[in-house]
Amino acid sequence: MAAAAAAARRVSCSLLRRDHRHLLPLLRPFASSAGGQPQLTVETSVPFTGHKIDPPSRSVDTNPSELLSFFREMSLMRRMEIAADSLYKSKLIRGFCHLYDGQEAVAIGLEASITKKDAIITAYRDHCIYLARGGSLVESFAELMGRRAGCSKGKGGSMHFYKKESGFFGGHGIVGAQVPLGCGLAFAQRYLKEGTVTFALYGDGAANQGQLFEALNISALWDLPVILVCENNHYGMGTAEWRAAKSPAYYKRGDYVPGLKVDGMDVLAVKQACKFAKEYALQNGPIILEMDTYRYHGHSMSDPGSTYRTRDEITGVRQERDPIERVRKLIVSYELATASELKDFEKEVRKEVDEAIAQAKESPMPDPSELFTNVYVKGFGVEAFGADRKEVKAVLP
Amino acid sequence: MATAMALRLFGRRTSIAARGFSSSCETEKAAKDGKPINLFSAINQALHIALDTDPRAYVFGEDVRFGGVFRCTTGLADRFGRSRVFNTPLCEQGIVGFAIGLAAMGNRAIAEIQFADYIYPAFDQIVNEAAKFRYRSGNEFNCGGLTIRTPYGAVGHGGHYHSQSPESFFCHVPGLKVVIPRSPQQAKGLLLSCIRDPNPSIFFEPKWLYRLAVEEVPEHDYMLPLSEAEVIRQGSDITLVGWGAQLSVLEQACVEAAKEGISCELIDLRTLIPWDKETVEASVRKTGKLLISHEAPVTGGFGAEISASIAESCFLRLEAPVARICGLDTPFPLVYEQFYMPTKNKILDAIKATVNY
Numbered sequence: 001m002a003a004a005a006a007a008a009r010r011v012s013c014s015l016l017r018r019d020h021r022h023l024l025p026l027l028r029p030f031a032s033s034a035g036g037q038p039q040l041t042v043e044t045s046v047p048f049t050g051h052k053i054d055p056p057s058r059s060v061d062t063n064p065s066e067l068l069s070f071f072r073e074m075s076l077m078r079r080m081e082i083a084a085d086s087l088y089k090s091k092l093i094r095g096f097c098h099l100y101d102g103q104e105a106v107a108i109g110l111e112a113s114i115t116k117k118d119a120i121i122t123a124y125r126d127h128c129i130y131l132a133r134g135g136s137l138v139e140s141f142a143e144l145m146g147r148r149a150g151c152s153k154g155k156g157g158s159m160h161f162y163k164k165e166s167g168f169f170g171g172h173g174i175v176g177a178q179v180p181l182g183c184g185l186a187f188a189q190r191y192l193k194e195g196t197v198t199f200a201l202y203g204d205g206a207a208n209q210g211q212l213f214e215a216l217n218i219s220a221l222w223d224l225p226v227i228l229v230c231e232n233n234h235y236g237m238g239t240a241e242w243r244a245a246k247s248p249a250y251y252k253r254g255d256y257v258p259g260l261k262v263d264g265m266d267v268l269a270v271k272q273a274c275k276f277a278k279e280y281a282l283q284n285g286p287i288i289l290e291m292d293t294y295r296y297h298g299h300s301m302s303d304p305g306s307t308y309r310t311r312d313e314i315t316g317v318r319q320e321r322d323p324i325e326r327v328r329k330l331i332v333s334y335e336l337a338t339a340s341e342l343k344d345f346e347k348e349v350r351k352e353v354d355e356a357i358a359q360a361k362e363s364p365m366p367d368p369s370e371l372f373t374n375v376y377v378k379g380f381g382v383e384a385f386g387a388d389r390k391e392v393k394a395v396l397p
Numbered sequence: 398m399a400t401a402m403a404l405r406l407f408g409r410r411t412s413i414a415a416r417g418f419s420s421s422c423e424t425e426k427a428a429k430d431g432k433p434i435n436l437f438s439a440i441n442q443a444l445h446i447a448l449d450t451d452p453r454a455y456v457f458g459e460d461v462r463f464g465g466v467f468r469c470t471t472g473l474a475d476r477f478g479r480s481r482v483f484n485t486p487l488c489e490q491g492i493v494g495f496a497i498g499l500a501a502m503g504n505r506a507i508a509e510i511q512f513a514d515y516i517y518p519a520f521d522q523i524v525n526e527a528a529k530f531r532y533r534s535g536n537e538f539n540c541g542g543l544t545i546r547t548p549y550g551a552v553g554h555g556g557h558y559h560s561q562s563p564e565s566f567f568c569h570v571p572g573l574k575v576v577i578p579r580s581p582q583q584a585k586g587l588l589l590s591c592i593r594d595p596n597p598s599i600f601f602e603p604k605w606l607y608r609l610a611v612e613e614v615p616e617h618d619y620m621l622p623l624s625e626a627e628v629i630r631q632g633s634d635i636t637l638v639g640w641g642a643q644l645s646v647l648e649q650a651c652v653e654a655a656k657e658g659i660s661c662e663l664i665d666l667r668t669l670i671p672w673d674k675e676t677v678e679a680s681v682r683k684t685g686k687l688l689i690s691h692e693a694p695v696t697g698g699f700g701a702e703i704s705a706s707i708a709e710s711c712f713l714r715l716e717a718p719v720a721r722i723c724g725l726d727t728p729f730p731l732v733y734e735q736f737y738m739p740t741k742n743k744i745l746d747a748i749k750a751t752v753n754y
Binding site for chain 2: 094096157174208209211238245372375
């Protein structure tokens with residue numbers, strides 16, 4: 001055991017020193033079959049609970065580089081969200097901004113279990129999922145600030161991040177509307193027969209939308225390879241789950257569709273559950289995953305997040321269940337890196353985020369002509385005048 | 398960066414703050430003895446009165462118990478109890494369907510849809526159930542006690558899903574009433590009228606004005622008539638028609654036009670369906686010109702209906718084509734809001750073009 005740990009440490013040291021720059025721009029975890037790495041087996045925090053299905057084992061296989069990349073990416077996401085918070089307060093980001101810090105393990109664990117050919121669709125708390133799908137920091141910040149270099153060319157904003165090449169279908173403002181859409185994606189995937197699935201993410205608030213049940217019924221009827229993931233952070237905006245739902249056991253609400261309850265703050269549990277779910281869905285049709293997670297920020301930047309929950313609750317979760325701390329403890333206990341090395345990691349992450357913000361700030365706002373693009377090729381022919389007819393005039397294209 | 402500066406220049410953040418609205422010159426008017434309060438407080442007062450005067454009135458929606466995301470429902474739960482003021486889960490279709498049922502049993506159901514942009518899941522219930530209930534049952538049943546309150550309109554940074562003006566979708570449905578107030582004093586009276594009106598109504602509240610519009614509002618119980626437009630500024634050269642927050646923009650344009658010697662008559666439609674054709678026609682017969690302005694996209698907006706109707710009835714009197722200065726035919730944009738919106742300068746421009754036609 002000591003020898004294995006020592007071996008792991010040697011490997012990871014070299015990873016840290018040599019591959020610093022290598023790890024820096026990477027935003028997806030190493031494949032766990034990276035040659036010659038020791039295999040680690042970690043138990044999840046709690047066992048999985050199944051509804052009409054036998055849950056997978058709570059022993060998860062992983063390796064040092066995967067754990068380190070988990071740590072790095074979650075730190076990156078955490079840093080990005082906090083930076084977005086201060087950008088919003090300095091009015092560089094306007095409109096709506098829904099932050100994901102606290103829930104990073106769901107995005108990372110999910111990504112670790114699938115490929116870029118699988119599709120993910122989510123609601124408006126999408127910055128970190130975009131990053132996990134291979135999006136860049138610069139594009140994220142630029143989109144948040146409404147600039148041209150943004151992933152949606154500045155036309156979408158915080159709630160509408162998309163990435164076609166990696167199967168990230170966004171980014172939706174209307175609660176619950178993305179789930180039937182996700183089932184439609186899975187429908188197409190079934191025809192394509194490429195062994196791909198769709199993960200449709202939604203929150204505990206959205207779980208009460210009627211369209212979810214319609215989509216579930218159709219998916220189950222037609223055996224669509226869709227996995228519905230309820231990111232249960234226990235509050236739908238300001239409403240606690242027990243006030244909104246007769247049954248807050250969201251993994252059971254599929255009734256005839258099996259479900260799994262997962263500790264969403266444990267990235268390894270998330271990875272295991274998503275891997276299991278993907279295999280299941282390809283054979284049998286829909287399955288529901290309920291991720292028990294938590295968001296530190298309020299619902300959005302206009303919500304302090306403390307009027308409907310106590311500060312003690314928030315700090316309690318932060319101390320006991322924080323996803324990044326969990327991985328940090330794992331890394332330190334397996335001696336894959338020292339605490340100070342991890343702190344250096346975090347400093348670099350901070351620097352990277354700051355550089356990305358600086359770069360994003362230089363991007364200009366989209367050209368006013370973009371107002372009319374991507375809607376009609378030839379519009380209704382209505383003339384639109386600017387503030388002064390002499391200066392700006394556009395016929396809708 | 399220059400574009401950002403230019404955009405700010407075109408913005409409408411200029412002079413709406415704490416501006417009283419010009420008093421009307423119409424007959425039915427509440428006494429001017431109130432305290433200056435803003436729009437959400439006026440609506441809050443109306444709701445307090447509604448629940449107080451009718452023990453079978455209920456207020457519900459997402460997050461209304463703590464006061465609502467715009468503070469319109471503050472204090473109601475404490476005063477009237479949890480069985481009359483309660484939160485619903487996140488399901489607009491459920492909220493409206495439930496409200497229709499409650500109203501069908503003779504109650505006053507005041508349902509809130511948190512943002513008008515979210516009203517579409519409830520569209521089927523509103524159009525197919527609420528609007529047709531009385532008609533299809535031969536007056537055996539009705540859901541007249543239904544009032545749906547919802548904030549609508551641009552707010553400066555709302556983007557696609559917090560800025561929409563969907564009023565015209567509902568104006569196309571016989572059986573509903575659509576009411577839009579322009580100011581706190583109007584809002585209180587009109588909301589009480591909607592609640593007490595024996596027809597299902599949708600009350601669109603201009604969210605831009607929730608804090609910004611401050612006016613003296615009488616504290617007592619008063620109602621303002623539905624389906625009556627109000628001429629809020631007399632003029633002789635051109636008739637301007639609008640509703641909601643857009644009226645403040647129109648009014649600024651009137652003031653500017655007056656400097657150039659154009660006398661504008663400004664009409665607040667107040668109720669969109671059934672709308673007060675007579676007032677608008679009388680005004681157009683006086684001025685011979687009409688301009689309509691609303692935030693919703695121009696094609697298919699309610700301005701189109703007014704325009705067609707006036708063209709039919711006042712064709713020979715019209716001296717210029719009816720002008721519509723409205724939102725553009727694009728989804729409500731994120732960063733281009735200042736270009737999309739029907740601003741004062743666009744309206745002024747159109748006033749001049751119409752008058753000099």
